[in-house]
Amino acid sequence: MIQIKEYNLGSIESELDVDIKAIDNLIKSDLKKISRIKTIETFFEDLKPIINIEDDSSFIKAPRNKIEQLKQIDTSISIADLRSFNTKFKLLAPYLKKKGKYKKCTLNDILEFIFGYHLENRTQTLKKVLRKIDIQNCVYCLAQYTTSYGLDKKKIYVKGNLDHIYPKSLNALVSLSINNLVPVCGHCNQRKLNASISKFNFNPFDSNIIPIFKFKDVLEIKKGQVNFKNLTDLKIENVNSTLESRLELTSLYKEYKSPIENLLERYKKFNSTSYEEHIEKLVKKGISADLEYFISETPYTEENLQNIPLHKFKSDFYKELEGCKKSGKITFS
Structure with missing residues (x-):
């Protein structure tokens, strides 16, 4: 729902870099085991100019331009005889049988096994790595924290999910690539689940669409007094059509009654006569920019939009109240 920048992976701590290199090396070692199988020789010819399994290039740290190239490689090659692959990997047969792919599998199914996104140490x-990247809430709906981490016996638990922008089921070569992963909440991940590229082609790295929340019909203004009515008539303009049709974001935001009620009560309180003198002092000190934070607790800036759930939602509500106050529709005693 907002554009995010390509992750800067150059600043990853040396300890993590060692872990990343170890995973890359294991992947390359496994790829080398099957590199001489004739039925997939063309696959390795296509792969070599992008990521050479003989050098230090990384699948995990692949920049976005490399990911775009990897996506173009055909991994849908049908595998008619698995014997040559089974002799290379002891656990491949049980893995494919568990997924129901043993009798009819493709090279991509084997690559999913090799890349091993399902392996705990890799996830x-x-x-x-994503903990080092400062995006703390769902990149699709902006409504919930997703990268709130908990530690238990040195394991990291994430509230929410890591979503593959380009599905690993279509091309497992990017299944571990950091620049193909984004933090999302359970709501969005569940609704996106198993969506085809034609039904969910949204890429937060490319989109600069920012929603505009309209609260005109949510409020009831009579004789200068404003009260909350309901969120049934909430309007969202400039919402990405792919996200709206698949994730039902308008319906999701209509559930957030409590933060809007709380913000309205704070707004009325801090605009009352009893607080007028205090607010004037703040403005005279030249910190009027902090006034929005003082009332709404959500100063809207490009920098922190990604870090506070419901940030844009509440900020737009605050701005709408300010507009009503300046036009004289809302008065305070």
């Missing part, structure tokens, strides 16, 4: 490393 733990990804979580640790």
Whole structure:
């Protein structure tokens, strides 16, 4: 729902970099085991110019331009005879049987096994890397914290999910790439689940669409007094059509009655006569920019939009109240 920047992976701590390199090396070692199988020789010819399994290039730290190239490699090659692959990997057969892919599998199914996003040590490393990247709430709905981390016996637990922008089921080569992963909440992840590219083609790295929340019909203004009516008539303009149709974001935001009621009560309280003198002192000190935070607790800036759930939602509500106050629709005693 907002554009995010390509992750800067150059600042990852040396300890994590060692873990990343170890995973990359294991992947490359496994790829080398099958590199001479004739039925998939063209796959390795396509892979070599992008990421060479003989050098230090990384799948995990792949920049976005590399991910775009990896996505173009055909991994849908049908595997008619698994014997040559089974001799290389002891656990491949049980893995494919568990997924129901043993009798009819593709190269991508084997690559999913090799890249091993399902392996705990690898997902733990990804979580640790994303912990260093300052995006704390769902990049799709902006409504809930997702990267609130808890530690238990050195494991990291994430509230929410890490979502593959480009599905690993279509190309497992990017299944561990940090620049193909974004933090999302359970609501969005559940609704996006199993969506095809044609039904969910939203990429937060490319989108600069920012929603505009309209509260005109949510409020009841009579004789200068404002009260909360309901959120049934909330309008969201400039919402991404893909997100709206798949994730039902308007319906989601209509559930957030409590923060809007609380903000309205704070707004009325801090605009009352008893607080007028205190607010004037704040403004005279030249800190009027902090006034919005003082009342709404959500100063809207580009820098922190990604870090506070419901940030834009509440900020737009505050701005709408300010507009009503300046036009004289709302008065305070």
